[in-house]
Amino acid sequence: MSTRELGGTTAATVRLSIRVTALCWILVLLDGLDLFVYGATLPGVLADKSFGLTAVTGGTIGSLTTFGMMLGALASGILTDRTGRRKIIITGVVVFSLAAAACAVAPTVEFFGAARFVAGIGLGGLLPSAIAMVMEYAPAWRKNLAVTTVMTAHQAGGALAGALGMTLVQSLGWRSVYWIGALLLVVVLPAVVFLLPESLTFLLTKGRTDRARAIADKYAVSLDTFAPEPAEDRRGGLRGLFTPSVRMTTLLFWIASFAGLLLVYGVNTWLPTMMRGSGYNLGSAISFLLVINLGGIAGMLVAGRLADRFGARPVAIIWFALTACGVGLLAVHLPLVVTYVVVFLTGAWLFSAQTLIYAAVGAYYPADSRATALGWVSGVGRLGAVFGPWLGGILVASGLSSLGFVVFAIAGVLGAAMVSLVRRAGKPVTEERTTAQSA
Template sequence: MKLIVDNHENNKHDPVMQRTSPRSSKNLAALVVAICWLVVLFDGVDLFIYGAVLPGMLDDPALGLTKEAAGTLGSYATFGMLLGALGSGPLTDRIGRKMMIIASTTVFSIASGVCAAAPSLGTFGLGRFVAGLGLGGLLPIALTMVAEFAPAGRRNLLIGSLMTAHQAGGILAATLGLWLLDSFGWRSAFWIGVLPLFVAVPLVAKFLPESLSFLIARGRLDEAREVASDHGVELPAAAAAKKSTLSLFRGGRWQPTLLFWCASFGGLLLVYGVNTWLPTMMRGEGYDLGSALAFLIVINLGGIAGMLVAGRVADRFGAVPVAAAWFALTAVGVYLLGVHMPLAVTFVVVFLAGVFLFSAQTMVYAAVTSRYDTASRATAVGSAAGIGRFGAVLGPWLGGQLMAAGNQGWGFTVFAASAVFATVFVLLAGLRSKEQLALAEAAGEPVGAH
């Protein structure tokens, strides 16, 4: 967390300031990351559980789900996430980041119960759409909280660490699919999705501190001082009021903003398309159901390793070059999945694809947090995540169309092409945002950490 003193003469005798230390800042960052990690874990489970139980849903004659309809149904949650991500910034301005995390977790937990009890595909689709509203609202705010509290030089590492929770959620979802499908049916997995309401929400309410920047911006100085005192950290300087999405297009920012949006679109099309359809596509390539679900576990294990590696590398070389390199390597890995290989070799390729696939998109978010100032950061991350959700909507739908036409082999090629698309745009976004940062610094404007 970057600590700034507003007025040294007024604050030097303040007990809050005297208790500030690097250790205090790191302890607070660890607390924030730990709590946000838990809620993002549940976010990941809820998000990926549909892909994990989809083979069982397709095999359920009472449900009457076709592959084409399954792709459309899978897009309902991602469309909800699009609206949730775009609306999270303005709503957070009103209720605060902590309350937004609580509200988002509550929404997707209740919606999971609706899916579990759904008497029809229409009700199930409504439940997935509502779940998406909560899922989409949660992640940008959790990322912004971690970026705000991160110690200097550790932002990318902590963002990568946070996003390992998403991949852990994918692993847990696939494990639940293996455990529950045969014995208890696909509905049981969605009943487990209600647990965050009783586990995560109380922990967030009790232990997660509110954003100091939010409290100060809202004039709630006494609360900000209380949080700072409780954790032994310094109050940040009063930041400019949070800016609207239109501010991302002023002062030459429109080019990097649009390019980051395009990169996020390609990255999320890839992430959600692969996570939704990987087990089904691998079954189409001749692997049995157990192996197909095991691939989902392995690709998310690779994702965890990739997040930690990418975060460390990005703290040294920058998030933009890492995102570009990771997307390019993802294109190779995903394309190779369409080649039938010995099972052991396939597992290695799936793992390596996961190493680069998920962390590439996370590094897009990390690049955005580093290229926009504090007042614009939450809006920039939320808009990149929100616009990127169009890709998240398209990915599952496109996979469904390919599966319905019997062209599952082309799915890997299409998703690999999406990775190439993202590579190009993240490189262009990095160049344009670097120019914009240089102009802002020359004009004496505040900029985010590079």
């Protein structure tokens, strides 16, 4: 078996994988903080009567943010396979951090909404490129765990946003939380610029062998580990997502991602407000956002190990089904301790389900088009992320918070159904190659 088939697990390759994963983890943490800070600060912003934000407008701004993320993800899915993952990642961090500073000084609701839209473009561009980078450098049999490990940072960012919301919104005002998100850029960006390498697969695919060899020599790794797929196996960017062998798979992943991101952003944007509408005080309501993201961190680590053992797809089906059950239970007013347990478990399933879609996509597309596939699965799925916060705002404004939980539970059922159909639509790339080699 070749070094490529073994995942290139020399000590140097493992060290490089750890470096890339750690750097991307920090960046995804900032991504999660900047994304989920909106839900954490939303009750405080609504309570700030001088600012004039209403629940309906709040939902619209949440959808505007995710619409920007859709545009960022779609653009990055195309550009990252042309210009390189590193440039897209760094640009995304700069954009959403500067937008956070704009939110902190926003004089009007309209300015605030525009800043959140720009932040969404940066947020959407970073995540697919970071996942593709981590998958490229991870050992072959730990790719799912690598993806879910990086995505724990997204939930850690959400938990940090919840913690900052609980401690700062009432004492220093909601603007202070956005300032913290913006100031972290000053600390993190220089380290990323100097320490994050470019994708070696990208450089080799583009014929920039000298630069790829220089990076490989610097980290003492073999270029054979990162060699692109043979030319006859490449599927040609966006058009490659609609070849006969993967066309239905692409559509099923898109619909599943729609359901998953509707859940992620709908629940994260409106959970504190919806729980407050169910009779909990402001502090407790915000604490649910912290708990659900802590559950997300634990769920990512469990899901990653299970996915490496049983496959990302079957675990995603189970996780979506359990998410539907957990979110549905939140419509029932349970004792506080039981509610915390349900919120924690729901977070463990909810965020992992969407992440496992990303991990599964990586198995169905080759490395040189993986970023395009991930970008478009994420980007098209953002339609659900746009719809979720908007729908939540309409339901909350109508006094139908409990119905919102039921609607989100239905999205979980839809996600499970779509992922379950992927198996019939096509085979993972690894299975196709094994069959061809046997023949």
